[in-house]
Amino acid sequence: MTASVAWLRRDLRLADHPALLTAAQESPDETVCVAVVLDPALLQQSDRRASRYLASLAALDAELGGALTVLHDPPEVALPRLCAELGATTVHISRETTPYGRARDARVGKSLAQAGVSLRAAGTPYAIGPGSVLTGGGTAYKVFTPFSRAWREFGWPRPAPTPQARFIRADSSGALPAPPDDATYEAGERAARRRWTEFLDNDLAGYATDRDRPDLDTTSRMSIPLKYGEIHPRTMLADLVDRGLWGDADADKLVTELCWREFYADVLWHRPDSAWSDWSTALSDMTYADPTHPEVAADIEAWRAGRTGFPIVDAGMRQLAHEGWMHNRVRMITASFLVKDLHVWWPVGARHFLEHLLDGDIASNNHGWQWVAGTGTDASPYFRVFNPVSQGRRHDPQGEYVRRWVPELAHLRGAAAHEPWKAADGYAHGYPERILDHAEARLEALARYEAARG
Secondary structure: OOOEEEEOOOOOOOOOOHHHHHHHHHOOOOEEEEEEEOOHHHHOOOHHHHHHHHHHHHHHHHHOOOOOEEEOOOHHHHHHHHHHHHOOOEEEEOOOOOHHHHHHHHHHHHHHHHOOOEEEEOOOOOOOOOOOOOOOOOOOOOOHHHHHHHHHHHOOOOOOOOOOOEEOOOOOOOOOOOOOOOOOOOOOHHHHHHHHHHHHHHOOOOHHHHOOOOOOOOOOOOHHHHHOOOOOHHHHHHHHHHOOOOOOHHHHHHHHHHHHHHHHHHHHHHOHHHHOOOOOOOOOOOOOOOOOOHHHHHHHHHHHHOOOOOHHHHHHHHHHHHHOOOOHHHHHHHHHHHHHHOOOOHHHHHHHHHHHOOOOOHHHHHHHHHHHHOOOOOOOOOOOOOOHHHHHHHHOOOOHHHHHHOHHHOOOOHHHHHOHHHOOOOOOOOOOOOOOOHHHHHHHHHHHHHHHOO
């Protein structure tokens, strides 16, 4: 039997899938073997994300009628063997853009070529493939706003049609591990489309003004389906057009947020070294606290556990630990606290986020951390130090988000939840006192900044 092979990675869907469509079109009778490789290098990065990935694979297998082919050996070994079994001469993939993915695909492509099989890429996980949007001089954009304008002007095609293919499971397929039955979020393409539709119907109106309010919980939360490719951003953009929402203020703000995801992917494409090192060298002389020092390590652990004594910070870190997700505004607040109140270099926090975030994406996560740390492209100035109390009062004005995640403060009404030290019974239920004085920490951060500037 001859069949095309489609190797899926972070594109676990059937609709709007150029690589899958190409695989079906190039198969003699539109017979496609959809394969996944359980790569230990990726599965071991985060137990939480591995569980979510397995849940997404289970949903995909159901959509395929149980025809998903599961490979357990390294891809450079498993894929040539699969092609030999099926008589396939091409493996179809979505183009990978991360440093790890690019290196892996180069390695697999070489192995396949030795077996007389080609590796063909079509499409990416983005509306516009990273590296495509360039300045007039042919260079990468370094600032978001001009990138955003050029990105919109560049444009993107309509969603690719869903292939009418016959899907087969290879005889050599291994078993798909059962995902844990404790998923916080539904997985799979259908769940992603349902979540997206619910957001458009119920929560898009007011998004431009409410998106910074963690207490309202009205953001799309589409970052998780996008992470696993259960929906393509081009599908989301097309839906906004089809609903007549293009140009609407709320929809436009959502498009801008999608563009940030594309911008950071583009930054990483051009500067793969910026995954774990500062994109900018402006603060290369900055001195940071030693995370191995016992006192610093204790403070970092208090941050991770949500026991810093600053309610909005602790609420965010506890939400992360419980849900594997955190509101974006609170991500900025908690990141600022680690970098500028505890004076810890951003990779320490980035690694913790990637360990727990279901939507953990190295481009968005690590460049978002660098934005806070003042070392990334288009970064927030280092001297902009978030005050966790004023940030909490501004974005959670009645303390609802804090009380939701910090039950020790449930007895404090309204904005009082942000300043338990001002209430006579603020610490009556076991909430910890502040591990530092923010005003003093801010002055220390600014002193380190001035010293780094020379």
